[in-house]
Amino acid sequence: MSSHYTITxxxxxxxxxxxxxxxxxDQGLLNPTRNGQMRVYSPRDRVRLKLVLRGKRLGFxxxxxxxxxxxxxxxxxxxxxxxxxxxKINERxxxxxxxxxxxxxxxxxxxxxxxxxxxxLTKVKVS
Amino acid sequence: MSSHYTITxxxxxxxxxxxxxxxxxDQGLLNPTRNGQMRVYSPRDRVRLKLVLRGKRLGFxxxxxxxxxxxxxxxxxxxxxxxxxxxKINERxxxxxxxxxxxxxxxxxxxxxxxxxxxxLTKVKVS
DNA sequence: GCTTACGTTTACGTAAACGTCAACCCTCAC
DNA sequence: GTGAGGGTTGACGTTTACGTAAACGTAAGC
Numbered sequence: 447m448s449s450h451y452t453i454t455x456x457x458x459x460x461x462x463x464x465x466x467x468x469x470x471x472d473q474g475l476l477n478p479t480r481n482g483q484m485r486v487y488s489p490r491d492r493v494r495l496k497l498v499l500r501g502k503r504l505g506f507x508x509x510x511x512x513x514x515x516x517x518x519x520x521x522x523x524x525x526x527x528x529x530x531x532x533x534k535i536n537e538r539x540x541x542x543x544x545x546x547x548x549x550x551x552x553x554x555x556x557x558x559x560x561x562x563x564x565x566x567l568t569k570v571k572v573s
Numbered sequence: 574m575s576s577h578y579t580i581t582x583x584x585x586x587x588x589x590x591x592x593x594x595x596x597x598x599d600q601g602l603l604n605p606t607r608n609g610q611m612r613v614y615s616p617r618d619r620v621r622l623k624l625v626l627r628g629k630r631l632g633f634x635x636x637x638x639x640x641x642x643x644x645x646x647x648x649x650x651x652x653x654x655x656x657x658x659x660x661k662i663n664e665r666x667x668x669x670x671x672x673x674x675x676x677x678x679x680x681x682x683x684x685x686x687x688x689x690x691x692x693x694l695t696k697v698k699v700s
Numbered sequence: 701g702c703t704t705a706c707g708t709t710t711a712c713g714t715a716a717a718c719g720t721c722a723a724c725c726c727t728c729a730c
Numbered sequence: 731g732t733g734a735g736g737g738t739t740g741a742c743g744t745t746t747a748c749g750t751a752a753a754c755g756t757a758a759g760c
Binding site: 500501502503504505506514517518520522524525528529531532535538539542543544545546548549551552553555556559560562563564566567570571 | 627630631632633641644645647649651652655656658659662665666669670671672673675676678679680682683686687689690691693694697698
């Protein structure tokens, strides 16, 4: 639970290259401070990196991920902004639910395939 | 429930371009027959296209999707092959479960954000 | 004082997944 | 027979998400 991290620490912890981390900074996803010219990452940066990687596992593009990160630390704005923001949230929720549905379908199909496969296996072993 | 489809029919039904469909054929994901030089898609092709698009929504690459498609119509092989195949299935299942977990986390966080947002909204309206 | 290890910037390279022409072929209604 | 609306094959362009190499700074250890 350190209060700051070097780039290689983060790279090792999350199994990405330093290049990748720097690239994410270029894209405005991370904002490390500097000690001289060296990057210093705060726990907040670490969390954001974790969120970025989670987004990637879900197949979102970096710009979509940026949108989501922006949601996490959005300044509470005026009413109109908030309504619009709620809409964005719902849109993303819809996407995620669609994905979850797709996953359920695929998992079921994998079960079917495995069952057939196991049936075949015992058949082969018996013969 | 037609017995065959043209490329534009499929393109319209699934909201992709014909270019995309032809590209998937180049990648060996679809195998339409020909009437003269025109492509003719069978219901099987249609299902495969649907599976491809589902895979895309889950963020899988086309080569990963090809692997999954291969699973669907794998010839029941010999015992060793089958064991290996079962391993592949489990690997993919693991990925999907990880994704599902990621989705659950993200959905929860969206709920939190929305709650905060709504709280802010009533606050703004009251003041 | 030299190497080694880690960091930096700059910049060009690349693989994936298409988009976007161009140039061509059918065929069918007018 | 012509032109409009479908289809076809190249082939080059584009975006995203980094990889990779060059050229350099800095602090640690011998």
